[in-house]
Amino acid sequence: MTKKIHAGILFGGKSAEHEVSVRSARNIYQAVDKNKYQVTMIGISKSGRWTLDRKIEAGVPFDFVAEPEQPEEILALVTGGGENQLINLKGEKPVPQLDIVFPILHGPFGEDGTVQGALKLAGIPFVGPDVLGSAVGMDKDVMKRLLRDANLPNANFLVLYKYPGEEENPGYHEIVAKLGLPVFVKPANLGSSVGISKVENEGEFEAAIEEAFLYDHKLIVESAIIGREIECAVLGNECPRASIPGEVINTKDFYSYDAKYVNDQDSIIKIPAELSPEAVAKVQKAAIQTYQALCCQGLARVDVFLTPEEEVIINEINTLPGFTSISMYPKLWEISGISYTDLIDRLLTLGMEKFQQDAALKTSK
Template identity: 45%
Template sequence: MSRTASPDRIRLVVLFGGISAEHEVSCTSAAHVLAAARREAYELVPVGITRDGRWLRQDAAIAALAEGAALPGSLEPAGTVVNPIDLLTDTGSGLPTVVLPLLHGPHGEDGTIQGLLELAGVPYVGTGVLGSAVGMDKGMAKVVAAQAGIPQGDWIEYRDGGGESVEALARRAATTLQFPIFVKPANMGSSVGISKVAGAEGLPGAIKEALQYDEVLVLESGVHGREIEVAVLGDLIPEASVPGEIIPGAEFYDYEDKYVTGGAELQIPASLDADEVAAVQELATRAFTAFRLSGLARIDFFYDEGTPDRPGAGWLLNEPNTLPGFTPYSMYPKLWEASGVGYAELIDRLVDIAVRRHVRRAAISTTR
């Protein structure tokens, strides 16, 4: 792989933890990325963000990395308190800095940390402010997908305090959507706060549960289809991995199934014919471009093949994930491994994309 845009060695700041409900997922992702990154290519600087928003340089992990010692399977923020801007702009090592944010959920993949990194003027892995915000907000993502002509299921959006009661929303959903209905916080990932509701009587409770995590909700008709995911890598010209299929071990692919029990079955590659693979890869890269994503994303679809007595809807977008996990159960690195890109090379390519994008954008004039 060519790394002509990147210097020989980089100070790679790995951000993890954060104040969202996906804190634990982020800590696990960070441990595995730090263990896999090539020591000869990077000076690794793990920085944990506590649940109350303090930034801590992970001194013990830095020492372990320097000694070649193994890291635990998950890191919890601990160490020396640091000022974010001082940390990001530190040039004491003489190496250029690239930031790898592994902050899932709100204040991590919603454009907020990306805005800070833009102001600090440092290259970073992943999508920028706009794409991160749109990709994180399930309601806005559906609006953009509709405008781009990307097929998706029926849905409605709800904003708490907008004049419609929980009970009125439940009645509206029951009459306009098809059961089972999925109730989701608009700005949350890893299936946190999501409920699958089989009948009208369960909607009020599911809505109240989701409102604990966000003031904006998305309610979706359940789709009778297979769950197919595609990993996308790149920037202006993205590449799609082989598709993979999720066969949930639980009623649906929830938080426990993803990160705790690992009960879901991952089929990589998915059992699809060549035309089906080409179609979903084209949709995945089209969605990546429509949402203005960069670096990495996992684009999730449903494939409704239909039955002898019911016509299928074909490919339907579920959602984009702009910062997919890097845990042992995560689909994103597994899909790229099956596509010929190993874990360490994947990190290299993401860093290289970040540097190239930063150089390109820095050339844009800011004066008249």
């Protein structure tokens, strides 16, 4: 009998997107091929504590508590590789060696390179982009500057800092003079549309700034783009491929957190998007170029605007997109011919391949 691959699903985290991560983890656990993979669920509380979740292995419905009152099994990550990657600080049962981890974490402390760096230090293969790709994909300011240098068009923007130092932030009238109206105010390091506001006047601007600064010390203010919102999934390491694109049609001002995860009546998802073959090719090419320009591996979802003239303008990249029941990334691959279970298998395989390639590099002369 072939030995199963031991996969850890790492979820939760210290982020405003904690609940989205829990939903994604539930779906991945249900979809993963249990004949090929032994699965261990590792939850991260909102305070950052790593705990084992063995309830699901015992058949108990998955319901991770954000901050368990009395966690029985607290984990510590061990650097340096080897068999003891995770130590169980309170429980008696050891943690078997992991062959691969799927860090289905969204936002800071999970999608921004922090967990990726910790897993690299522990010698554990993982799904998704490495430290650099994760970090630049998370920071919208850095991401947009790299895209600009790669000649990939994206919306004009300005950066505001909570602690600006000697040079003050531009004010409302200066911003409007440079970017026009409406504008979007976004925390630089967050996803799932958390903290984002559409601004059409000075009163809305002040409220938007106050709201966004609750989530980050750095904001971007971005000019609005007139165009259709198109999303494209990318999969692969050295030779990535792009999915058939899908479209988000908003019934509200923009694709908000509620529209993504709470009230699906606020938006209409069309998969595949109704595009000409030429437009599909343009979106797919732009998605792959964005993926490579931002040093990604494994997976990402690239969101673009398609103008009435069919010009593709990059909105952003999501290096660990949601895997909830209504998330675009798995749905795009399903319509492109890859089932949910096969998609999870490919992602885990890509992560192990990337680790093996890195391990083959020399570390001394």
